[in-house]
Amino acid sequence: MIIPEVLQQRLYEPLQQQRLQAGSVPDSSSFAETLRAFVQEVNTLQQEAGEYTERLLKGEPVELHDVMIAAEKARTSFLLLLELRNKAIELYREVLRMQV
Numbered sequence: 001m002i003i004p005e006v007l008q009q010r011l012y013e014p015l016q017q018q019r020l021q022a023g024s025v026p027d028s029s030s031f032a033e034t035l036r037a038f039v040q041e042v043n044t045l046q047q048e049a050g051e052y053t054e055r056l057l058k059g060e061p062v063e064l065h066d067v068m069i070a071a072e073k074a075r076t077s078f079l080l081l082l083e084l085r086n087k088a089i090e091l092y093r094e095v096l097r098m099q100v
Contacts, residue, residue: 042077049074
């Protein structure tokens, strides 16, 4: 595959610089809003996986690989959310231990 020279040079720029050049300015959403959106996305993935599994158990025409992909997406996103929660708790405990 041949990549034009311009694209080759652009591949090595930092991601933030690429975004600014593309004209997309990062939104100013707060951490709480970002976390809330992530939790909602994880919930949606869990519900989709449940629906696929339910359809498979009912005998409806659904591909097994679609069920497995939805289940793994839900599992992976949940594990990431769980790890973020654990890190946040660890950080909170560390802040509590700090002496002023």
